Amino acid sequence: MGNVLDHGFVVLEDMMGGDLSVVNAARVSFAQKSTRLDDSEVGLIKYLMKNHHGTPFEHAVFTWRVKAPIFVTREWMRHRIGSFNEWSGRYSELTTEFYFPAVEAVRKQVGKPGAYTYEAVSVGEAVHTRQQLKDTYDHCAYTYKHLLARGIAKELASRVLPTAVYTQFVWTVNARALMNFLALRNSEHAQFEIRQYAKEMEAEFDLYMPHTAGAFAEAGRVAP
Ligand SMILES: Cc1cc2nc3c(=O)[nH]c(=O)nc-3n(C[C@H](O)[C@H](O)[C@H](O)COP(=O)(O)OP(=O)(O)OC[C@H]3O[C@@H](n4cnc5c(N)ncnc54)[C@H](O)[C@@H]3O)c2cc1C
Numbered sequence: 001m002g003n004v005l006d007h008g009f010v011v012l013e014d015m016m017g018g019d020l021s022v023v024n025a026a027r028v029s030f031a032q033k034s035t036r037l038d039d040s041e042v043g044l045i046k047y048l049m050k051n052h053h054g055t056p057f058e059h060a061v062f063t064w065r066v067k068a069p070i071f072v073t074r075e076w077m078r079h080r081i082g083s084f085n086e087w088s089g090r091y092s093e094l095t096t097e098f099y100f101p102a103v104e105a106v107r108k109q110v111g112k113p114g115a116y117t118y119e120a121v122s123v124g125e126a127v128h129t130r131q132q133l134k135d136t137y138d139h140c141a142y143t144y145k146h147l148l149a150r151g152i153a154k155e156l157a158s159r160v161l162p163t164a165v166y167t168q169f170v171w172t173v174n175a176r177a178l179m180n181f182l183a184l185r186n187s188e189h190a191q192f193e194i195r196q197y198a199k200e201m202e203a204e205f206d207l208y209m210p211h212t213a214g215a216f217a218e219a220g221r222v223a224p
Contacts, residue, residue, distance in 0.1 A: 002200035007097045007166050008067045010197050012204045014172075017060035019045060019211040022175070025056035042211050049215035054224035057176035060209060064171045064201065069099040071163035072194045079181050082173035089158035093148065096141035099164045100130055105192060118192070137164065175209060179216050179223035187221075 001011045023041045024033050026048055034041050048056055068076070077084060087094070101107075106126035107118040121129070140160050147157035173181065182205065184190060186198035206213040216223070 002204075004196045004200055005069070005193060006100055006102070008069070008072075008099075008197070009065075010068075010200050011065045012062060012201075012208075013065045013170070014063035015061070015208055017175075019060075019209050021059040022048065022056045022209075022212060025059040026053065037211065045211045046215045046218065049212070049219045049224050052224045054176045057179070057212065057224055058174040060175040060212070062173055062175070062178055062205075062208075064173075065168065066171060066197065067166055067168045068197060069164050069193065070161075070167050071099075072191075072197065073167055073169060074163065075185075075191065075194050076169075076171070076197075079173075079177065081177035081180070082171055084169055084171055086169040087167050089161075090153075090155040093154060094144075094158050094161060095166055096137075096144060096161070097166045098133070098137040098141075098162070099166065099193070100133060101193075103127065103130070106130065107192075133164070137162065140165075175205075175212060176223060178205060179212075179221075182216075183221045183223050 001009050003009050019037055020034065020041070023037070023044055026044060027033055047053075066073075066076070073086070103123060103126040104120065106121050106129050108121055110117050110119055140162055143160045144157050147160070148154065178201070182198055182202050185194050186202050187195070190198065202213075
């Protein structure tokens with residue numbers, strides 16, 4: 001399991017196919033099939049990647065279980081190519097676990113739209129920020145529990161919880177859309193928090209589809 005942020009994780013729960021599925025999806029055009037990965041198969045993967053023949057990469061599929069704050073999940077769910085199912089605040093009681101940025105992750109936003117940079121703050125400022133977050137989260141958690149204790153429907157009570165609260169979801173995505181996600185989210189332009197998840201996922205992707213991952217890197221991290 002890849003632990004991420006203070007309470008989160010991303011786990012690869014299931015996987016179908018791999019580098020060879022990419023090769024064989026492409027080779028069916030010539031009514032051919034490979035049973036192993038030789039240099040010619042690896043070359044084919046590189047060719048497909050470089051020339052944006054993306055569909056063969058859709059035959060390898062990953063299922064991830066993720067625990068992340070709602071604000072990270074919201075960014076994640078903008079990725080439309082994939083299937084999501086999420087923990088319901090209507091049918092179950094949500095946790096009152098909230099994301100607290102580590103002291104070194106508390107940052108200031110400097111510059112203009114499109115060219116922001118993020119700068120560390122003093123330890124004193126970071127501690128003060130964390131304390132303010134804690135006071136706010138404690139109040140939200142208290143209200144949530146109090147509403148539930150009075151019998152208010154979970155689907156209404158949970159409205160008081162901020163986007164820093166953790167949720168869980170399952171995401172099934174093919175390798176092509178996964179590379180698009182990694183290109184955008186394991187990037188210095190992505191928000192720090194989602195990037196921590198994308199980093200963990202890219203390590204798993206490298207492990208399970210090493211030739212595709214290598215070709216992706218070689219092609220400048222542009223999804224085919
Ligand atoms: C750094 C960063 C900042 C962002 N800031 C904002 C922001 O300020 N506001 C905001 O709203 N969003 C923002 N986003 C989200 C962004 O606009 C995308 O919604 C998100 O990254 C998903 O990318 P995608 O559409 O490529 O992925 P997917 O939805 O998974 O789509 C994968 C690919 O499929 C194709 N595709 C999917 N759907 C369609 C379609 N309907 N029509 C044509 N082709 C399609 C496209 O080729 C697409 O690249 C930001 C993303 C990043 C990484």
